[in-house]
Amino acid sequence: MHGRAGRTGLIAFDRKAPGLTGIAVRGFLLSLITFGIYRFWYITELRRFFWSRTLIDGSPAEYTGRGKELFLGFLVALAILIPLYIAIFVASISVPALAPFAGALSFPILFVLGQFALYRGRRYRASRTFWRGIRLGQDGSGIAYALMAAGWWLLTLLTFGLAFPFMRASLERYRIDHTLVGSSRMSSTATGRSILGPWLLFYSVALLPVILSLAVAFAGLGFAIPEDLLVERGSRTILNPAYDSVTKTAIGFSVVGALGFGTVAGVLLIPFYRARETKAFMNAASLGPARLASTLRAGQFYWPYLVYFLSLIGFVLLILVIAVLLGGGLHLAGSQSGMHIAIALGTIVLYLGGALLVAVLHVRLIQARLWEAVATTTVIDDADGLDAVLASSRAQASGLNEGMADALDLGGAIEIGL
Amino acid sequence: MAASQASGTYFDGLTARPHPVTLRLTDRLEIVGRDISVAWDLADIVAGETPPPLMRLSVVGESARIEFTDEVFARAVFVLCPDLYRPEARDAGGRWRLVLWSVAAGLSVLLVAIYGVPALAVRLAPLVPDAIESRLGAAVDGQIVNILGDPPACNDAPAQAVLDRLVARMIQGRGLPSDLRLTVRRHAMANALTLPGGRVIVLSNLIAQAQNADEFAAILAHEFGHVVARDPTRSLIQATGSSFLLSLVLGDLTGSTIIVALGQAAVSAGYSRDAERTADDYAVTMMEAAGGDAFALATMLERIAKDDAKDGAKDGSKRNLTNFLRSHPFTAERAARIRALASPGSAGRRILPDEDWAVLKRICTKAAPATEP
Ligand SMILES: [Zn+2]
Numbered sequence: 001m002h003g004r005a006g007r008t009g010l011i012a013f014d015r016k017a018p019g020l021t022g023i024a025v026r027g028f029l030l031s032l033i034t035f036g037i038y039r040f041w042y043i044t045e046l047r048r049f050f051w052s053r054t055l056i057d058g059s060p061a062e063y064t065g066r067g068k069e070l071f072l073g074f075l076v077a078l079a080i081l082i083p084l085y086i087a088i089f090v091a092s093i094s095v096p097a098l099a100p101f102a103g104a105l106s107f108p109i110l111f112v113l114g115q116f117a118l119y120r121g122r123r124y125r126a127s128r129t130f131w132r133g134i135r136l137g138q139d140g141s142g143i144a145y146a147l148m149a150a151g152w153w154l155l156t157l158l159t160f161g162l163a164f165p166f167m168r169a170s171l172e173r174y175r176i177d178h179t180l181v182g183s184s185r186m187s188s189t190a191t192g193r194s195i196l197g198p199w200l201l202f203y204s205v206a207l208l209p210v211i212l213s214l215a216v217a218f219a220g221l222g223f224a225i226p227e228d229l230l231v232e233r234g235s236r237t238i239l240n241p242a243y244d245s246v247t248k249t250a251i252g253f254s255v256v257g258a259l260g261f262g263t264v265a266g267v268l269l270i271p272f273y274r275a276r277e278t279k280a281f282m283n284a285a286s287l288g289p290a291r292l293a294s295t296l297r298a299g300q301f302y303w304p305y306l307v308y309f310l311s312l313i314g315f316v317l318l319i320l321v322i323a324v325l326l327g328g329g330l331h332l333a334g335s336q337s338g339m340h341i342a343i344a345l346g347t348i349v350l351y352l353g354g355a356l357l358v359a360v361l362h363v364r365l366i367q368a369r370l371w372e373a374v375a376t377t378t379v380i381d382d383a384d385g386l387d388a389v390l391a392s393s394r395a396q397a398s399g400l401n402e403g404m405a406d407a408l409d410l411g412g413a414i415e416i417g418l
Numbered sequence: 419m420a421a422s423q424a425s426g427t428y429f430d431g432l433t434a435r436p437h438p439v440t441l442r443l444t445d446r447l448e449i450v451g452r453d454i455s456v457a458w459d460l461a462d463i464v465a466g467e468t469p470p471p472l473m474r475l476s477v478v479g480e481s482a483r484i485e486f487t488d489e490v491f492a493r494a495v496f497v498l499c500p501d502l503y504r505p506e507a508r509d510a511g512g513r514w515r516l517v518l519w520s521v522a523a524g525l526s527v528l529l530v531a532i533y534g535v536p537a538l539a540v541r542l543a544p545l546v547p548d549a550i551e552s553r554l555g556a557a558v559d560g561q562i563v564n565i566l567g568d569p570p571a572c573n574d575a576p577a578q579a580v581l582d583r584l585v586a587r588m589i590q591g592r593g594l595p596s597d598l599r600l601t602v603r604r605h606a607m608a609n610a611l612t613l614p615g616g617r618v619i620v621l622s623n624l625i626a627q628a629q630n631a632d633e634f635a636a637i638l639a640h641e642f643g644h645v646v647a648r649d650p651t652r653s654l655i656q657a658t659g660s661s662f663l664l665s666l667v668l669g670d671l672t673g674s675t676i677i678v679a680l681g682q683a684a685v686s687a688g689y690s691r692d693a694e695r696t697a698d699d700y701a702v703t704m705m706e707a708a709g710g711d712a713f714a715l716a717t718m719l720e721r722i723a724k725d726d727a728k729d730g731a732k733d734g735s736k737r738n739l740t741n742f743l744r745s746h747p748f749t750a751e752r753a754a755r756i757r758a759l760a761s762p763g764s765a766g767r768r769i770l771p772d773e774d775w776a777v778l779k780r781i782c783t784k785a786a787p788a789t790e791p
Contacts, residue, residue: 014469034517035524041516052467059429059436059485060468067516133431133481182434389434391481 009383041067555615643700
């Protein structure tokens with residue numbers, strides 16, 4: 001502490017986001033007619049929008065990435081992945097003993113590859129980001145990050161999920177500590193302990209019942225999976241009928257019940273955990289003397305999700321009503337083929353309209369509102385410290401690896417936000 | 419004109435430090451502040467994307483920036499700088515070119531999937547080594563049996579003996595693969611499937627629906643025709659290749675599609691019209707050589723077509739011959755062709771004595787009760 005109260009810098013984002021709906025509608029429609037190829041340009045456009053509307057201490061960020069770079073990355077990723085898939089396929093055909101393990105074998109390879117792609121994708125986004133004419137960047141090794149992530153996930157699985165917050169903090173520290181603004185390095189003091197509380201709450205409500213019921217079922221069967229629990233019937237593997245009574249009572253009810261409860265509780269608690277984690281990680285980040293401070297509340301995460309899910313449910317109900325009406329229409333129409341075509345066309349239009357609506361709502365509610373919640377609750381303490389940031393002469397990173405993340409279908413791998 | 423003027427903030431591109439400056443538009447953009455005196459050529463100035471009224475200007479290729487919020491000054495800049503929004507204009511033009519190109523690319527991949535892959539599969543199928551083909555067959559066999567709901571294999575010993583003798587007589591000297599494997603499985607569907615690697619699965623209801631040994635043998639002969647032509651392997655390559663290409667275009671590349679295609683290809687086994695004709699020709703020749711009724715296949719096909727028409731009239735009745743029809747289309751046309759090809763002398767001949775046919779029909783009596791769908 002210097003003893004002097006530094007100036008506080010604000011981060012601003014206009015929640016009305018004028019123009020965003022147009023980008024989303026155009027992006028969805030063009031992606032549709034171009035067999036999805038336009039998505040790289042769409043995501044680029046979205047990023048340019050979000051970056052440019054985010055004012056950090058009065059100056060908007062700049063995104064200079066191009067859709068072409070992401071698309072080329074995707075093509076290169078295909079060139080790497082297709083031979084890999086074919087090799088796995090050929091291996092499982094030519095060595096029949098290997099076939100059952102082909103999935104188990106390819107998963108770790110693809111997981112590590114995916115984490116590598118995620119890290120390098122972040123590097124690409126950072127290197128296409130400018131603020132006050134100064135380019136951001138990320139160093140560190142994608143391979144090291146991927147191996148670290150793999151190790152942490154293994155540990156998380158071995159500890160039944162208890163290591164999860166420590167994994168999150170460790171990976172966050174690696175990401176932030178290797179993020180550069182110009183030649184100034186950011187740093188993070190994120191700790192697993194700071195998010196242990198929210199995680200334990202989530203864990204004990206959503207995950208523990210499932211784990212416990214599985215453990216009880218396990219104990220009920222004598223602390224070992226009986227070798228004859230699964231038996232071969234013909235070429236299929238089924239539960240041994242001899243265990244019917246045990247399975248129906250102990251395993252059946254407790255596991256199914258816990259799973260159902262855990263899923264609902266999990267869905268309800270995820271925004272809470274995400275908000276608390278975001279706040280803790282924001283508070284831990286700094287750039288030289290300038291520190292981020294977040295006052296994010298979980299409620300600000302719940303609201304967008306709630307509105308989004310309510311609109312989805314409303315839309316599904318509407319579809320159901322229309323489907324019932326259409327069914328009646330079909331019945332009345334009998335064998336008039338003109339009517340059938342009209343109804344089929346109507347269904348297609350309705351489906352596409354629904355998909356468009358969902359896509360727009362997702363961008364406006366989930367992406368924009370969450371972005372706004374995080375941005376506007378964050379301030380920069382000692383903002384004058386930012387003045388000391390110096391430009392650097394690093395080369396920009398290539399977009400190849402973000403394309404790989406897309407090709408690997410990592411849900412939302414092409415992210416908005418660093 | 420009078421020089422427009424506004425106050426703004428200058429960033430030199432070297433540090434993030436904001437410098438308060440006065441901006442003045444003359445024949446150049448003058449940026450003047452403490453220790454700062456810069457002038458930019460109007461033709462070089464571009465504007466970045468920012469939320470209005472904030473405006474950010476820079477010079478192409480340089481990292482210095484100015485930011486200001488004066489709307490009158492912004493309008494003056496807009497009027498005087500010719501290439502202010504050049505990058506955006508270029509992007510908008512590029513967008514339509516991009517859309518055209520990607521639609522063209524998508525269509526071309528579609529066309530390759532529909533026409534190119536089958537053509538490629540015809541040439542690739544003969545190149546697949548026998549060992550790989552028989553492994554493929556084993557993999558598909560397991561899947562098919564699973565999909566059909568684990569129908570039990572039928573092997574009533576006397577019936578099996580009759581069947582083995584019949585098959586041996588039919589394939590004698592015809593160069594079929596030595597590891598030809600014919601299995602009968604108890605199932606309510608009347609169908610016969612040929613899998614890669616010389617595997618033929620006959621579902622028991624087909625035997626029940628056949629009115630004599632020659633009808634049954636004719637269908638076997640037809641399936642052997644597919645074996646000789648390696649149709650299952652070709653169709654497998656084709657379905658895998660096409661679905662792989664399509665999933666590539668549609669962006670799903672999890673690899674799961676390949677596995678799904680394996681099963682689909684074999685179950686639907688919809689061969690081309692040409693492949694069916696060739697298999698029919700083969701069946702006619704084989705039936706004649708084996709001393710059977712070469713017209714039997716046509717008779718069976720015609721009965722299927724008739725049953726199918728009846729099914730269409732009273733929907734809901736579960737006549738199972740339609741299954742065979744669905745995977746073996748163009749029935750009437752094929753029957754006519756078979757009748758034209760078959761030599762009249764073979765009509766009415768019997769490939770098996772009636773008592774042997776009666777034994778063969780009981781092949782599934784000892785099998786465990788099937789889990790019929
Ligand atoms: Zn056929």
